[in-house]
Amino acid sequence: MGSNTKIHSGNNIFGKSSFSIGENSRIINDHFIDLWNNITIGNNIWIAGRGSQFWTHGSIHTKKGTKDLGINIKVNVYISSNTSIAPGVTIENDNLIGLGSVVSKSILTKGNIVAGN
16 A cells, blocks of 8 residues: 555455555545455545445456456546446556446546446
8 A cells, every 4th residue: 555545434345366556545435346356556546435346356257267357547547436347457547437437348548538338
C-alpha cells in the first residue's frame, strides 16, 4: 500500500493472490474485491462511492489456467459507484469509468470516459 492511500470501511477484499495499491489512492466504502488472481491498482486511483465489484475468476480459464485473469488499473483512473470489472481487464492511465458501468474488456487507450456495458 502506497503512501497517502486510504481504504475506507465496509470493503471486502479477500482471496489467495496479491493485492497492491499505489500512492494517493482511495477505495471508498462497501466494494467487493476478489483475489483469486492478482490485482494491481496504481497511483492516484479513486474507487468512488459504493458497490463496485472486481472479479478475477469464474470462467473456464480459472480451471485451465490458460489466461491471466488478474486486474491491472494503471494511473489516474476514477471508477464510479456500482462498476463491475471482469477478470483479466487492464485499464490504462487517465480514464474515467462512469456510474454503473460493466467493464468486460481492457481499455488500452488513455483519456477516455467509459460508461455503460
